[in-house]
Amino acid sequence: MPTFEARVDVAHLPGIADPAGATVERSLPALGYTNVSQVHMGKTVRLHVDAPDAASAQLQVEEMCEKLLANPVIESYTVTVSELVA
């Protein structure tokens, strides 16, 4: 069975506080980057999953997001799957 690498990006839903992002945004002008806005901090989860094909790998990882990797009340997620080439 082929192995797929999945990358899960978890982000705050709009309107949910992102104090880490806000802090980074306030710090960047000190380095001269005064043209920065909309800094958002999220989480990335990378994992390998054995599955018959990319579609079923994608589906499984989305299930994992619903059950554990993200909290749909406050977070959104995107899943990207690619086959690992030996």
Next chain:
Amino acid sequence: MSKRVGVVLFPGTNCEQDVVWAVEQLGGAPEILWHGDATTKGVDSVVVPGGFAHGDYLRTGAIARFSPVMTAVSEFAAAGGPVVGICNGFQVLTEAQLLPGALQKNAGSKFLCRTVELRVETTTTALTNQAELGQVLRIPINHFEGNYVCDADTLARLRAEDRIVVRYTENPNGSLDDIAGICNEGRNVVGLMPHPERASDAILGSADGVVMLRSLLAA
């Protein structure tokens, strides 16, 4: 016979001894429920205390929800057993979907550790049945993620069904509708961010938490 109160202990829980002490002071019989054992040991009520269960990895309460004891706690709650989640315990109960909504980071990005005033908004729950409606209680908070959030429909239901148990008189953390604690439909599961066990004796600065713990023992 004194009421047996199960106190859940996850790796990273750090308020269980405070709860044990407070329950004992009130004549209850506390019993630690280890997270790896899928049983509530026949206790009369369950407290999920504060701390950093499973290190709060991923999200607060996210991993704790899958501890074997939570299956037993969910069954206990479904059968009408009184369950109270305090602070991290509240976060665990939302992740376990025993209570709606979620706790996000405090507005203002500050960790908050101080005594606040709570107003009792309903007296028909496992945690407030001995309190008076509108009673103001001085109880400590100690959290970074206590900012309650839920969608508009959920908030409308919580209000319509009188499920907002306690509100902050002065909102410290940005919580939606000043919510400090809520209950489930059955009113037997309550979660709140403030720590009643830390206000269980005058020597601690307040004994206002006693009425809550007495309510739990009476539930």
